[in-house]
Amino acid sequence: MNDEGVIDDQGKEFKAIVANGMKLGASLAMAEHIPWLRWFFPLEEEAFAKHGERRDRLTRAIMDRPVNEPNMPACQPSQGGTEDDVILVNDEEENVPVNEETAEVKQENNDAEDAPFTKRKRKKTSAYWIHFRVITKNDGSEIPQCVHCDEKLPVLKDGTTTPLHRHIKFNCAKMKALSKGQLKLKVGKGNVAESSALVQNWKFSMARMREVISHMIMVHALPFNFVEYDLFNVVMKEANPAFTKISRASIRQDCISSYEIGKKRIQKLLNTVNRVSITTDMWTSVQNIHYMVVTCHFVDSDFQLHKYILSFVDVPPPYSGVRIYDSLFTCLKEWSIEMKVSTLTVDNATTNDVVARKLKESINLQKKLPIDGQLFHVRCSAHILNLLVQDGLSEIQAIIHNVRQSVKHVAASSSRVHTFSELAKRQKLPKRRLVLDVSTRWNATYAMLSTALEFKEVFENYADRESSYNTLPSNDDWKKVEDVCSFLSLFNEATKIISGSEYPTANLFLVELYVIKEALDDVALDEKDPMYAMACKMKEKFDKYWGSSNLLISIGAVMDPRYKMTLVDLSFKAIYTGDEAVKEIKIVRDTLDDLFKEYVNEYKENNGVASGSANAGGENGGESIYSKTPASFINSRFGKRLKTGSAKYNQHIRSIENVEGVKSELDTYLEEGVYICEPGVDFDALGWWKANKHKFKILSKMAADILSVPITTVASESAFSAGGRVVEPHRSCLGTKMVDMLICGADWYRHYYGIDKKKATENNDIIFIELDQN
Numbered sequence: 001m002n003d004e005g006v007i008d009d010q011g012k013e014f015k016a017i018v019a020n021g022m023k024l025g026a027s028l029a030m031a032e033h034i035p036w037l038r039w040f041f042p043l044e045e046e047a048f049a050k051h052g053e054r055r056d057r058l059t060r061a062i063m064d065r066p067v068n069e070p071n072m073p074a075c076q077p078s079q080g081g082t083e084d085d086v087i088l089v090n091d092e093e094e095n096v097p098v099n100e101e102t103a104e105v106k107q108e109n110n111d112a113e114d115a116p117f118t119k120r121k122r123k124k125t126s127a128y129w130i131h132f133r134v135i136t137k138n139d140g141s142e143i144p145q146c147v148h149c150d151e152k153l154p155v156l157k158d159g160t161t162t163p164l165h166r167h168i169k170f171n172c173a174k175m176k177a178l179s180k181g182q183l184k185l186k187v188g189k190g191n192v193a194e195s196s197a198l199v200q201n202w203k204f205s206m207a208r209m210r211e212v213i214s215h216m217i218m219v220h221a222l223p224f225n226f227v228e229y230d231l232f233n234v235v236m237k238e239a240n241p242a243f244t245k246i247s248r249a250s251i252r253q254d255c256i257s258s259y260e261i262g263k264k265r266i267q268k269l270l271n272t273v274n275r276v277s278i279t280t281d282m283w284t285s286v287q288n289i290h291y292m293v294v295t296c297h298f299v300d301s302d303f304q305l306h307k308y309i310l311s312f313v314d315v316p317p318p319y320s321g322v323r324i325y326d327s328l329f330t331c332l333k334e335w336s337i338e339m340k341v342s343t344l345t346v347d348n349a350t351t352n353d354v355v356a357r358k359l360k361e362s363i364n365l366q367k368k369l370p371i372d373g374q375l376f377h378v379r380c381s382a383h384i385l386n387l388l389v390q391d392g393l394s395e396i397q398a399i400i401h402n403v404r405q406s407v408k409h410v411a412a413s414s415s416r417v418h419t420f421s422e423l424a425k426r427q428k429l430p431k432r433r434l435v436l437d438v439s440t441r442w443n444a445t446y447a448m449l450s451t452a453l454e455f456k457e458v459f460e461n462y463a464d465r466e467s468s469y470n471t472l473p474s475n476d477d478w479k480k481v482e483d484v485c486s487f488l489s490l491f492n493e494a495t496k497i498i499s500g501s502e503y504p505t506a507n508l509f510l511v512e513l514y515v516i517k518e519a520l521d522d523v524a525l526d527e528k529d530p531m532y533a534m535a536c537k538m539k540e541k542f543d544k545y546w547g548s549s550n551l552l553i554s555i556g557a558v559m560d561p562r563y564k565m566t567l568v569d570l571s572f573k574a575i576y577t578g579d580e581a582v583k584e585i586k587i588v589r590d591t592l593d594d595l596f597k598e599y600v601n602e603y604k605e606n607n608g609v610a611s612g613s614a615n616a617g618g619e620n621g622g623e624s625i626y627s628k629t630p631a632s633f634i635n636s637r638f639g640k641r642l643k644t645g646s647a648k649y650n651q652h653i654r655s656i657e658n659v660e661g662v663k664s665e666l667d668t669y670l671e672e673g674v675y676i677c678e679p680g681v682d683f684d685a686l687g688w689w690k691a692n693k694h695k696f697k698i699l700s701k702m703a704a705d706i707l708s709v710p711i712t713t714v715a716s717e718s719a720f721s722a723g724g725r726v727v728e729p730h731r732s733c734l735g736t737k738m739v740d741m742l743i744c745g746a747d748w749y750r751h752y753y754g755i756d757k758k759k760a761t762e763n764n765d766i767i768f769i770e771l772d773q774n
Helices: 009-033 035-040 042-063 100-111 127-131 162-171 173-179 192-198 206-219 224-228 230-239 248-270 321-334 350-366 381-411 414-427 442-454 456-465 475-498 509-524 532-546 551-558 564-575 578-619 630-638 645-663 665-671 685-691 699-707 714-726 736-752
Strands: 132-136 142-146 184-187 199-202 276-284 290-299 305-314 341-346 377-379 433-437 766-770
Touching: 127 132, 127 162, 142 162, 162 173, 206 224, 206 248, 206 736, 224 230, 224 248, 248 305, 248 736, 276 321, 276 714, 290 321, 290 699, 290 714, 290 736, 305 321, 305 736, 321 350, 341 350, 350 377, 377 381, 381 414, 381 433, 381 442, 381 475, 381 532, 381 766, 414 456, 433 442, 442 456, 442 475, 442 766, 475 509, 475 532, 509 532, 509 551, 509 564, 551 564, 551 578, 551 699, 564 578, 564 665, 578 665, 578 699, 665 699, 685 699
Parallel strands: 276 341, 341 377
Antiparallel strands: 132 142, 184 199, 276 290, 290 305, 433 766
16 A cells, blocks of 8 residues: 555555465365365466465565554555455464463464465364374474374375274274273272282173163162252263263163063072972052062072062952962962962961961962971961060050150150250260150060150159140159060060071071060069069960960971970970970971971982982993993893893992981981080071081971071061152052062162161151250
């Protein structure tokens, strides 16, 4: 431009040069993207070079003009100028702000003013560039370097990525290792000292993640939409960025798949056993649907006790014994164990008597039960103890009512709880909560009474401060509560022992039962004892249920090497009179002999088949070293029925071992002294039989079957607490089949991962009133 702001001839020439340069640059850019087009533009490259020299010369001439000349607007179009009057020397600087942070960038651009129209670098669009970084060599050339193995590749032609692809797929050693799954190291569970041997290769698998999450949903009774929670997905993404979000419908289907896998695993295990024990009970959900839980107990070949919930099904009305039997038999048939059931443990409801009788009849039609089914119907011992104690507690209902109302009064408002807590702090009592019972459970009532007894003085001080409190027990009442709690402690300990489901219980009850009988007799003989009326009622109920010997708990005690017949002799003398004790002891011993004979006969039948096949093999020459010489000659001359001397001897030995040897196993076991366990050491009866299974090869099998029988329905009742969490009011729309899947799946995968079911201190029969801690 001249001094008046009009474009002069030099400016027009520069403008033409720029326009021509843009055309040349466009053609060369096209050639850059399509390499083979470069052969068509040789003259343009030479023209572009000459054009650049001319442009640079004119650019320096224009830039050499003084910028402070009057009436000279620097880099501004004239008032009448158009968009074409604006000249952009470098479009990369168009939007760069002028400040101190961009000073270095401007300096670099000024240094490059000699070649402002350089070719732009082609954008890297290939997916293989994520495995490479671009480094600059000393001569200014750029080459790719692998980020995994740091290998440098030769200079690539523009737009060529085949060498990158070839290196990653075939030549990179680290990528080959990664493709085999060695992404991370996984340290498994085990001894810390041997942890180095537990390090394994691990590769993230979304399928495995979904499987484990479905197990978590079932075991912890979580809703299906748990996987859609925002923070759950944030946590999983932080743990591994490869995790992808799972929908509610997908995890529901995953739970169904996990259930089917678990069912096949349990079925395979059941196919390996000959006898199982069943417990069952009924429960009504918030949906007003009656569910029946069926639990299976058995001991495997490794003498490990197993317990699995097989079914949690709804029973259609009417809820009669026949309808419950139909549902139970359908479940057993579905699992193909209807002919393997040896015992059925139920509570003392009348409908359950019908169920036990009909199931016993159905099994006897096809297979004889052990000792004609005398052990088949097992009544829940915990339920009997509950009935027994409830009868006794009815004698002190007024006292129990006062204690219960006292606890309710304190719990009625936070101010009363605060007042009671302050009084308890002054007494420096270790207890920090009160207990409110459920009246139908005696052990809950026992917990309420024993806890309230420790706050006796606090209740008395509380009565002085609360005028509305009028149910304070008298001193005589507190004394009676103390006597009752002391007496019921025996029943409480016995209930705790027999309520386990992870260890055998059939061998543990007799030793507690006879102590309870002795305590009842002692109190019932003293009419002056304050517990006399209560003990008489309980003794009457005891004689009703245990007036005749319970064969299962008696034989179970004999199968414990710590007790054997010694405990039976001792306990029966305490439970029965002299003549009755001798009679009941003989019944137990005779039943024991009959049961053992049945196991011997079963063993002989199974072993006889094996022996026959072995003998046949010897005759045919499959096993005898003489099969090709004398035996073959004798067979050819006298017939195949003639046996060799070795075959006859082997048959004779097997006959002796199968008959005479096994007969003395029971006698040998009983004649040996009892096993004296070290104090404070938990004794594992099944473990003892496992260690001695070669010595008692038949008796050990009989012992395993007896010890697997549960004497309570606690294992089934524990499923109801899980059912309450699954079928809660907010999930009451769940279908019965889905409830069955979630309850059973939770039980199976709890065992699969070795997770012990937490015994919550707050069970469903007890309500805790927490006192202020501060």
